[in-house]
Amino acid sequence: MAVLSWLEASGVSTWVREGETIWAYPTILTLHTFGMGLLVGASAVVDLRLLGIGRRVPLAPLRSLFTVAWGGFWLNLVTGSLLFAADATRRGTDPLFFTKLVFVAIGVATVVSIQRSMSNAPGNPVPGGGSEKVMAAVSLAAWIAAVTSGRLLAYVS
Amino acid sequence: MDSLTIPHLHLLLNHVPTVGSVAGLGLMLLALIRRNDHLLRASLEVLFVVALATLPVYLTGVAAGTAIEEMDGVAVNAIRTHETAALVAFIWMQLTGLAAWLALWQSRRIPRPPRANVGAVLLLSVLTVALMGRAATIGGEIRHPEILTSPAAAAAGAPAGWLTSGAIADFVTQYPWVWPAAEALHFLGLCLVLGVLLAVNLRILGAMKALPFSALHRFLPWGMLGFSLNLATGMLFFISAATQYTENIAFLWKVIFLALAGAHFLYLTVFTNTWSLKADADAAPLDKLVAVAGISSWVGVIYWGRMLPFIGNAF
Amino acid sequence: MSLILAVTLVVIVAVALLGAAGRWVDASADRHEGN
Numbered sequence: 001m002a003v004l005s006w007l008e009a010s011g012v013s014t015w016v017r018e019g020e021t022i023w024a025y026p027t028i029l030t031l032h033t034f035g036m037g038l039l040v041g042a043s044a045v046v047d048l049r050l051l052g053i054g055r056r057v058p059l060a061p062l063r064s065l066f067t068v069a070w071g072g073f074w075l076n077l078v079t080g081s082l083l084f085a086a087d088a089t090r091r092g093t094d095p096l097f098f099t100k101l102v103f104v105a106i107g108v109a110t111v112v113s114i115q116r117s118m119s120n121a122p123g124n125p126v127p128g129g130g131s132e133k134v135m136a137a138v139s140l141a142a143w144i145a146a147v148t149s150g151r152l153l154a155y156v157s
Numbered sequence: 158m159d160s161l162t163i164p165h166l167h168l169l170l171n172h173v174p175t176v177g178s179v180a181g182l183g184l185m186l187l188a189l190i191r192r193n194d195h196l197l198r199a200s201l202e203v204l205f206v207v208a209l210a211t212l213p214v215y216l217t218g219v220a221a222g223t224a225i226e227e228m229d230g231v232a233v234n235a236i237r238t239h240e241t242a243a244l245v246a247f248i249w250m251q252l253t254g255l256a257a258w259l260a261l262w263q264s265r266r267i268p269r270p271p272r273a274n275v276g277a278v279l280l281l282s283v284l285t286v287a288l289m290g291r292a293a294t295i296g297g298e299i300r301h302p303e304i305l306t307s308p309a310a311a312a313a314g315a316p317a318g319w320l321t322s323g324a325i326a327d328f329v330t331q332y333p334w335v336w337p338a339a340e341a342l343h344f345l346g347l348c349l350v351l352g353v354l355l356a357v358n359l360r361i362l363g364a365m366k367a368l369p370f371s372a373l374h375r376f377l378p379w380g381m382l383g384f385s386l387n388l389a390t391g392m393l394f395f396i397s398a399a400t401q402y403t404e405n406i407a408f409l410w411k412v413i414f415l416a417l418a419g420a421h422f423l424y425l426t427v428f429t430n431t432w433s434l435k436a437d438a439d440a441a442p443l444d445k446l447v448a449v450a451g452i453s454s455w456v457g458v459i460y461w462g463r464m465l466p467f468i469g470n471a472f
Numbered sequence: 473m474s475l476i477l478a479v480t481l482v483v484i485v486a487v488a489l490l491g492a493a494g495r496w497v498d499a500s501a502d503r504h505e506g507n
Contacts, residue, residue, distance in 0.1 A: 022464075022467060022468070026464060030459075030460060030463040033344075033459060033463045034459060036347075036348060037348050037351035037352070038352075040345075040352065041350075041352020042352050042355065042356070043352075044349060044352045045352045045353060045356045045379075048376070048379060048494075052495075052498075053375075053376065053379070053494070053495070054372065054375035054376060057368065057372040057373075057375060058367065058372070060367070061365040061368045062356075062368075064364045064365045065359075065365075068359075096476070143348075144487060147345055147348065148345075148479065148480065150344075151337065151341040151344055152337060152341070152475075152476060152479060154340075155337045156475060156476060259497065263501065263504060266501060267504045271500075332478075334474075334475050334478035334479050337479050338478065338479040338482040338483060341479060341482075341483050345483070345487070378494060378497040378498065379494050382493060382494050386486070
């Protein structure tokens with residue numbers, strides 16, 4: 001609790017929260033939205049392919065999309081940390097926020113797993129592989145849950 | 158341009174869905190009679206573009222209604238009735254545009270647009286033309302007493318029924334979960350659109366070279382689904398809280414970028430220079446420029462959308 | 473809490489409908505190509 005208060009009172013956090021400039025909270029929030037779009041969007045395209053959309057499209061070249069996804073992830077780790085710090089005492093004790101983090105963690109885990117399995121089978125379309133389909137479904141569900149719980153933070157907390 | 162007020166803009170733009178839907182339908186009928194595939198595709202493209210353009214028409218209409226309702230000689234109830242009729246017509250126009258887009262997407266990979274799909278567009282556009290005509294006629298009664306056929310209509314109270322802006326606004330107020338749910342869906346739709354459009358445009362820019370463009374073209378319907386979801390949720394936001402958008406400069410910019418993005422979407426769907434991009438082929442510099450513009454338009458949509466609470470009102 | 477539940481349900485239903493629509497379009501593309 002003390003850590004959270006310290007975090008929230010820090011110079012950076014105060015600037016994010018109270019800086020009367022568009023470059024503070026609004027910009028950081030907008031970048032966070034972009035990061036979400038990149039991460040969830042790129043991941044979704046791969047997931048859809050694994051679930052059988054456009055099943056004759058070769059899988060391996062889609063690996064480039066992971067670059068986009070990871071770019072979004074790092075952007076959101078940074079912007080998310082700033083957003084958290086600016087409101088640390090509230091978010092740090094909020095079950096809904098932790099729920100969001102759990103879903104993000106699951107989503108990241110699925111992205112890592114899918115990326116690994118795709119680099120092991122270059123050029124081959126997934127042969128209707130059960131485990132890849134399950135992983136893609138879990139990935140989509142986790143990201144949908146993460147985005148939803150993230151949006152709900154504005155209403156519930 | 159200073160004298161071009163919002164009501165004036167609405168009066169200019171409202172010719173697009175009325176005349177445009179008739180033109181699109183007419184072109185389609187001509188195409189079917191002449192059994193001409195090029196004309197058929199052209200009619201589908203016209204209907205899609207008209208559907209896109211109908212969005213700012215509705216939006217300026219709501220703003221115009223607010224602007225003129227205090228004026229002398231204005232039949233206020235006619236404004237409400239017109240708005241309701243316009244909303245219905247708008248919805249069917251969008252469904253027509255969606256069906257037209259689908260036919261255009263399909264006709265990339267088969268010799269001609271699927272018959273069932275074209276039939277659906279035909280029926281939908283006939284209905285749309287009728288509904289647009291009805292909305293336009295009622296609209297005329299707002300300020301044109303010379304065409305008023307039944308004074309009773311203008312004197313009648315606000316329209317009842319569930320598909321009125323009043324009913325929708327009440328629904329949102331009554332059930333607190335509606336707005337947050339719509340927002341969550343709006344963000345999910347954003348992710349889907351950005352993901353698909355980024356993937357498609359990145360191929361043009363040189364990523365995923367092992368794939369032909371046609372492989373990524375296959376994913377476009379998912380982008381369109383995201384776009385449609387966001388159009389629907391966006392309309393819910395607008396209808397239930399119109400003034401927070403019509404008085405917001407950020408919203409104007411968002412709609413402008415949406416129009417660009419929509420046009421670019423059509424370009425990706427039907428243009429031959431991108432479709433014919435084979436595996437390992439490099440796109441022409443101009444095509445790459447257009448791809449960058451396309452990505453930028455979506456960046457613009459997201460930026461202005463996210464900035465709505467900050468730029469329009471607070472700062 | 474009921475807000476979270478309601479929103480979750482709406483999102484699940486909407487995503488399911490969206491997914492079904494997308495799958496249908498994709499399948500129709502396969503059909504037309506004769507796959």
